[in-house]
Amino acid sequence: MGKALEWLGSAGCESLAGQILHDARRKGKRLWAPCPFHGGASHTAFHYEADKDIFYCHKCGATGDLIELYACLRCPGQDRGESFKAFAKEYGPPPDPEKLRQWQKRRQGQRDLSFEKKFSFTPAAPVFPHLEWQSRAAGFAGHSRDRLMKNTDALAWLAGRGISLDVAERCCLGWNDKFKSFPAKAWGLPEADAKIYLSPGLVIPVFQGARAQPLKIKIRRFGKIEKGPRYYLVKGSSTGMAVYGRGPKVMIVEGELDCVLLWGLAEKRRDWTFIATGGCSFRPDSELHARLSKASAIAVSFDNDEAGRKSFEEFWRKAYPQARPWPVPFGKDPGEAFQGGVDLSVWLDSF
Numbered sequence: 001m002g003k004a005l006e007w008l009g010s011a012g013c014e015s016l017a018g019q020i021l022h023d024a025r026r027k028g029k030r031l032w033a034p035c036p037f038h039g040g041a042s043h044t045a046f047h048y049e050a051d052k053d054i055f056y057c058h059k060c061g062a063t064g065d066l067i068e069l070y071a072c073l074r075c076p077g078q079d080r081g082e083s084f085k086a087f088a089k090e091y092g093p094p095p096d097p098e099k100l101r102q103w104q105k106r107r108q109g110q111r112d113l114s115f116e117k118k119f120s121f122t123p124a125a126p127v128f129p130h131l132e133w134q135s136r137a138a139g140f141a142g143h144s145r146d147r148l149m150k151n152t153d154a155l156a157w158l159a160g161r162g163i164s165l166d167v168a169e170r171c172c173l174g175w176n177d178k179f180k181s182f183p184a185k186a187w188g189l190p191e192a193d194a195k196i197y198l199s200p201g202l203v204i205p206v207f208q209g210a211r212a213q214p215l216k217i218k219i220r221r222f223g224k225i226e227k228g229p230r231y232y233l234v235k236g237s238s239t240g241m242a243v244y245g246r247g248p249k250v251m252i253v254e255g256e257l258d259c260v261l262l263w264g265l266a267e268k269r270r271d272w273t274f275i276a277t278g279g280c281s282f283r284p285d286s287e288l289h290a291r292l293s294k295a296s297a298i299a300v301s302f303d304n305d306e307a308g309r310k311s312f313e314e315f316w317r318k319a320y321p322q323a324r325p326w327p328v329p330f331g332k333d334p335g336e337a338f339q340g341g342v343d344l345s346v347w348l349d350s351f
């Protein structure tokens with residue numbers, strides 16, 4: 001068995017071949033692509049078969065394994081030894097025992113890519129809340145932020161989740177001290193009899209762009225909850241995802257507070273964008289989809305449960321070839337991992 005097959009498995013080999021070949025298409029057990037050796041645009045001459053780790057071109061006779069393909073396309077001008085070293089460094093087992101453990105875990109997480117089942121995804125156009133809603137929400141977020149800065153208990157709770165006062169302030173987290181309700185019409189919503197309810201708790205507003213437009217408001221409720229979820233979504237909020245940062249690598253998590261925590265840790269390095277989906281069943285809109293498609297790498301760190309794993313397999317892996325599962329090493333999400341003593345900077349760096 002070649003080293004590529006040994007290290008990556010056939011699914012990993014196929015996934016990598018799909019990434020390095022231009023416009024690869026799966027047919028049966030083979031990936032077909034325009035031949036990178038003789039050029040041309042047809043999908044009828046060159047193919048790669050991951051089970052055997054071999055490529056062959058009927059037209060020019062080029063043949064070899066994935067490492068040779070990688071050498072040709074990713075390391076032009078280097079000799080065989082150098083390109084093998086480059087491949088081993090990127091895909092071989094790391095020497096450091098801790099990283100080796102994660103590497104083995106990641107490999108076990110790799111399953112067959114089902115190109116057979118045609119996957120198609122048409123993202124929906126972004127939907128923004130009513131302008132009146134945005135203006136009310138921005139006012140509420142601003143007042144809540146001022147209240148949070150004076151609330152030592154809430155700030156201590158945030159510190160316990162790894163979120164400093166400075167980061168809380170810059171992400172515009174807030175505190176709502178008592179239950180409030182307004183006619184939905186006053187917030188620009190069409191429903192005549194409906195009401196907007198603002199629960200007491202930690203206010204987590206999500207903005208589009210440079211804080212200009214509020215997209216949604218979530219309130220993390222404390223104590224015993226009679227009705228509804230722990231994280232309450234204020235009526236009229238859009239289903240758009242929360243985006244923090246502008247880096248080329250993307251980390252996908254479920255919760256907004258996890259995003260805030262990670263953004264605070266990685267902010268100075270500027271290499272990450274953190275996205276909170278608000279639940280593993282939501283899908284990106286067309287703007288976010290365009291951005292994700294261009295991301296250099298996507299780490300998907302959904303909650304460590306069946307729903308999170310299923311969402312990755314059924315959507316993220318198929319929609320974005322550069323997406324990899326990247327669960328936290330402890331607990332169900334980054335917040336729990338932080339509380340369990342995990343150094344999340346190391347976890348980010350090891351991706």
Ligand SMILES: [Zn+2]
Pocket residue numbers: 035036037038039045046057058059060061062
């Ligand atoms: Zn050829």
